[in-house]
Amino acid sequence: MSKIDTRLNVSPVPPDEIFALNGAYAVDPHPQKVSLGVGVYRTDDGKPWPLPVVQKAEKELVVDDDLFRHEYTAIEGDVPFLGIARDLMFGFEGKQGEEEVKARIGTVQTVAGTGANHLGALFLAHHMKPPTVWLSNPSWANHQTIWELAGVPRKTYPYYHAATRSFDFEGMMSSLESEAQEGDVVLLHACAHNPTGLDPNKEQWVAIADLCERKKLFPFFDSAYQGFASGSVEEDAWAVRYFFNNKPDMEMCVAQSFSKNFGLYGQRVGAFHYCTNRASTSLRDVVVNNLCHLIRGEFSMGPRVGCSIVKKVLTSEELTADWHQDLQVMSSRIKTMRKALYSELVRLQTPGTWEHIIEQNGMFSYTGLTPKQVYALKDKYHIYLLKSGRASISGLSQKNVTYVAQAIDDVIRNEN
Numbered sequence: 546m547s548k549i550d551t552r553l554n555v556s557p558v559p560p561d562e563i564f565a566l567n568g569a570y571a572v573d574p575h576p577q578k579v580s581l582g583v584g585v586y587r588t589d590d591g592k593p594w595p596l597p598v599v600q601k602a603e604k605e606l607v608v609d610d611d612l613f614r615h616e617y618t619a620i621e622g623d624v625p626f627l628g629i630a631r632d633l634m635f636g637f638e639g640k641q642g643e644e645e646v647k648a649r650i651g652t653v654q655t656v657a658g659t660g661a662n663h664l665g666a667l668f669l670a671h672h673m674k675p676p677t678v679w680l681s682n683p684s685w686a687n688h689q690t691i692w693e694l695a696g697v698p699r700k701t702y703p704y705y706h707a708a709t710r711s712f713d714f715e716g717m718m719s720s721l722e723s724e725a726q727e728g729d730v731v732l733l734h735a736c737a738h739n740p741t742g743l744d745p746n747k748e749q750w751v752a753i754a755d756l757c758e759r760k761k762l763f764p765f766f767d768s769a770y771q772g773f774a775s776g777s778v779e780e781d782a783w784a785v786r787y788f789f790n791n792k793p794d795m796e797m798c799v800a801q802s803f804s805k806n807f808g809l810y811g812q813r814v815g816a817f818h819y820c821t822n823r824a825s826t827s828l829r830d831v832v833v834n835n836l837c838h839l840i841r842g843e844f845s846m847g848p849r850v851g852c853s854i855v856k857k858v859l860t861s862e863e864l865t866a867d868w869h870q871d872l873q874v875m876s877s878r879i880k881t882m883r884k885a886l887y888s889e890l891v892r893l894q895t896p897g898t899w900e901h902i903i904e905q906n907g908m909f910s911y912t913g914l915t916p917k918q919v920y921a922l923k924d925k926y927h928i929y930l931l932k933s934g935r936a937s938i939s940g941l942s943q944k945n946v947t948y949v950a951q952a953i954d955d956v957i958r959n960e961n
């Protein structure tokens with residue numbers, strides 16, 4: 546390539562793997578192609594699923610015909626939405642004494658979960674200057690990018706035990722115990738770990754919280770799948786709520802996304818919560834004030850439509866009940882497809898063990914397929930998944946699961 550005359554000092558950045566894969570899938574004319582790449586919910590017909598409750602809420606919003614619906618909001622976002630998002634995450638139910646506890650949480654609206662992670666990283670980079678952020682190995686690839694852009698040195702803690710395809714709790718604990726320093730940030734997936742689908746159990750979460758407290762580490766929760774993973778918003782928020790309620794002297798934060806649990810992917814609905822320790826409730830306002838400074842300089846305020854939909858649903862008992870049903874529909878279809886893929890592989894006696902597919906949780910399965918097998922699936926069968934072997938289970942259906950299992954069986958048996 547001839548040298549281009551420019552004032553810029555730029556060199557090509559590798560394309561984002563997920564979006565590149567999606568693009569390749571979109572232009573593949575093969576009739577049996579299967580997309581197991583991007584983490585979006587699909588119906589058994591492989592179609593997007595605007596949640597029925599979201600469609601109801603949209604209709605009600607049209608009827609409301611609110612004159613202010615396209616106006617600017619406050620810099621911190623749509624104020625009623627902020628309280629609703631916080632209560633969903635932390636589980637406040639109008640009990641006595643809650644107001645005092647709520648005062649420990651400063652919330653702002655963000656550009657979905659990515660924006661919440663980004664804003665949080667930027668905020669901590671400016672105002673806490675953590676020596677290191679600890680990311681799980683592996684993690685959602687964007688965590689690396691977000692913290693790199695925030696200029697915080699990154700290290701990883703072991704998370705996945707490849708031989709047993711299980712959560713490496715001992716590896717995680719011993720690495721953080723021996724290497725993490727006071728003031729380091731530890732990034733934790735609140736539930737449905739992306740990409741492994743493996744979460745700590747409750748006892749392990751308690752031990753992680755104790756470790757963070759004892760070593761004075763700062764827990765940063767990324768909650769992208771609340772309610773989507775298990776079908777229960779309580780269950781999927783257990784770790785966040787445990788840390789918050791049982792370690793009141795420990796500051797922490799949460800990046801909350803509404804993309805998956807409301808199917809509002811392109812609407813960019815999210816929130817960032819900073820939890821002060823019990824000694825410093827007044828700190829909260831200064832935190833929010835500084836978050837607003839970052840928001841104002843970057844995007845002024847979060848977008849409006851998606852958060853109006855969430856607000857509509859979560860302020861109505863009837864619509865909230867409908868939403869819980871929709872969460873059940875999505876999480877149970879994913880569990881059903883896990884079982885279907887597992888049963889097919891067992892039926893075919895595909896070499897290897899496959900229990901991990903039914904034991905993992907949430908949108909993804911870390912299949913254990915090698916990059917070579919992943920390429921073979923794409924080249925020979927037009928089945929698309931990440932080269933790490935991560936498969937988005939929602940791309941499976943009753944119609945394609947046999948085809949996918951047979952393809953996996955073939956690429957494993959005929960590898961050499």
Ligand SMILES: Cc1ncc(COP(=O)(O)O)c(C=O)c1O
Nearest residue numbers: 584657658659685739769802804
């Ligand atoms: C772990 C994790 N965090 C955050 C996100 C952000 O999602 P969004 O920005 O679409 O809300 C995702 C989406 O895939 C994710 O898997």
